[in-house]
Amino acid sequence: MVILGIETSCDETGVGLVKDGCLAVNLIASQEKIHSVYGGVVPELASRAHLEYIDDLYLKVLKKSCLSDNDIDAIGVTNYPGLKGSLLIGVSFACALSYAIDVPIYAVNHLYAHIAANFFNPEIRFPAAGLVISGGHTTYFYMKNRVDFRVVGKTLDDACGETYDKVGRMLNLDFPGGPNVEQEALKGDEKRIKFPVPLLSRNSLDFSFSGLKTAVLYHIRKNGIADNVPDICAGFQKAVGDILCEKTRRVFRQYEPQSLLLGGGVIQNMYLRERLFKLAEDNGVRLFIPDKKLCMDNGAMVAMMASIFIEEGYASSERMIKVVPT
Numbered sequence: 357m358v359i360l361g362i363e364t365s366c367d368e369t370g371v372g373l374v375k376d377g378c379l380a381v382n383l384i385a386s387q388e389k390i391h392s393v394y395g396g397v398v399p400e401l402a403s404r405a406h407l408e409y410i411d412d413l414y415l416k417v418l419k420k421s422c423l424s425d426n427d428i429d430a431i432g433v434t435n436y437p438g439l440k441g442s443l444l445i446g447v448s449f450a451c452a453l454s455y456a457i458d459v460p461i462y463a464v465n466h467l468y469a470h471i472a473a474n475f476f477n478p479e480i481r482f483p484a485a486g487l488v489i490s491g492g493h494t495t496y497f498y499m500k501n502r503v504d505f506r507v508v509g510k511t512l513d514d515a516c517g518e519t520y521d522k523v524g525r526m527l528n529l530d531f532p533g534g535p536n537v538e539q540e541a542l543k544g545d546e547k548r549i550k551f552p553v554p555l556l557s558r559n560s561l562d563f564s565f566s567g568l569k570t571a572v573l574y575h576i577r578k579n580g581i582a583d584n585v586p587d588i589c590a591g592f593q594k595a596v597g598d599i600l601c602e603k604t605r606r607v608f609r610q611y612e613p614q615s616l617l618l619g620g621g622v623i624q625n626m627y628l629r630e631r632l633f634k635l636a637e638d639n640g641v642r643l644f645i646p647d648k649k650l651c652m653d654n655g656a657m658v659a660m661m662a663s664i665f666i667e668e669g670y671a672s673s674e675r676m677i678k679v680v681p682t
Contacts, residue, residue, distance in 0.1 A: 357666070358423065360453075361433045361659025363412070363570070364446030365438025366492060367391055367402045369409040371417045373655030374663050379476055381421045382649060382656035385409040385470050392531045396521065397491075403441030417655075425457045432662025433677065435463040437492070440681035446627050451675045460672030462662040466653075467495055468505055470619030471644035472661035473654075475502060480644060485613040489628070490620030490653075491532070492518035494509060496603065498611050502664050509561030509610070516596060517622040517636040523572050527585050537589045544586030546594040549575065553598040555667045561606055569642050571647045597631045604632060608639045618645045621652050628663055 358380070363370035367390075372382040387405045391397045418424060433450035435443060447463075454461040471486040486497035486505070494516040496509035514522070517534055524533015529540065556566045572592055581588075607613070616636050623629060623645060636643040650657055 357428050357663065359659040359663045359664060359666070360428050361464075361655035361657065362431065362446045362450045363466070363469070363653050363655045363658045364410065364435040364442045365434045366408045366442055366462055366653060367397045367405070368472050368653040369406050369413055370658070371410070371413045372651055372654055372655060372659050373417055373423070374659040379493035379656055379664060381417045382654055383413055383417050383420070384652060384654050385413050388532065395525050395531045397439075399441055401408055401437045402439060403445055406445035410445060414449075414453075426567055428457060428459055428519065430662060430666060430672070432464045432665075433461065434466045434469060435677050436680035437466055438466055439680060440679060443679040443681060447677050451677060454565040454675055461675060461677065462665050463673045464658045464661045467493060467503075469661045471497065471499075471505070472616050472664060473650040473657035474503075474617040474644045475660055475664065476646070476650075477532075478645055480617065481614040481642065483611065483613050484615040484617055485604075485607045485611060486617040486619065488620045489516045489600070489618070491515060491534075491622070493620065494517050494565070496561055496607055498607075498613070499617075500574050503668050503670075507657045508607065509563065511563040511564040512556075513564055513567065514569060516563070516565060516600070517620070518568050519596070522569055523624040525526070526576055527581060527588060532672065534622060534625065537593065538554045538627060540586045541589040541627065544571055546589070546590040546591030549584070549590050549591035550574070550588045551595040553595050553602070555599065555602055558641075559606060560601055561608070561610075563598075563599065563603065565599070568592070568599070570619050593627055597628055600628060601631055601635050603641045604635055605639075608641060613641060615642045615644060615675045618643070619651065624648055633637065650675045
């Protein structure tokens with residue numbers, strides 16, 4: 357069975373194919389150059405870029421896979437959460453294509469798809485904990501199986517990746533700030549500048565990064581940047597790691613998962629990966645991380661989630677899929 361996946365929730369156009377549960381093709385058109393001028397994603401520009409890229413990307417996916425429209429058995433498309441204009445482009449394209457080639461279509465939650473990027477690995481065991489860390493989301497799930505997503509913790513303000521980008525902007529680093537903050541942190545001393553580690557109440561699994569972001573801002577206002585950028589980045593990144601690790605300890609204690617499934621663009625950060633890997637190892641939990649390109653917003657993860665819906669006998673969506681923006 358060949359499943360087409362379409363992802364346009366924010367600023368990356370993703371089209372991918374999954375064939376019989378295996379990754380076939382996964383292409384992504386990035387908008388980084390468009391938005392870097394503004395230091396963040398501009399929704400109107402994002403939706404216009406999706407409109408420009410999506411048809412060509414779909415044709416490239418078919419060409420690379422040596423398949424045609426007639427070989428597609430079903431379509432999965434992200435309809436929530438995300439930017440309204442961006443979502444509309446992907447959903448409109450997917451619905452029109454579904455009608456044209458007469459195949460069923462499945463609406464896919466963007467966060468579920470990030471976790472589903474791990475399902476290319478057959479060794480996952482349940483119950484599992486799923487953690488999505490991205491520019492727009494920091495969310496913990498408890499999962500009894502591949503389609504049972506129960507939110508047990510989420511950010512109450514800024515997302516983890518959003519905080520990285522804002523700190524990068526404070527330090528005059530290029531957009532996106534996350535990778536640049538990580539690179540600067542490699543040159544710094546994480547013990548030199550200590551930032552707060554907001555954990556909310558004792559057993560809370562929710563996240564809050566706004567206080568940490570504000571603490572970095574106040575430090576910069578008081579002390580300036582000068583030659584302190586690497587140390588600021590290292591101290592900030594350590595605080596983020598402390599938050600994620602403490603919340604993960606609480607998840608392990610409360611839910612006793614067999615697997616920890618990571619997803620989202622921020623999980624490409626090697627410092628955070630290593631800390632979560634060590635924590636999982638110490639607690640006897642198997643850690644799963646998708647390949648780098650599957651951590652980004654992409655169509656293959658959407659196709660995988662749709663293929664799982666099909667395997668589990670879920671009914672397809674109507675061709676007038678409702679878009680639910682963030």
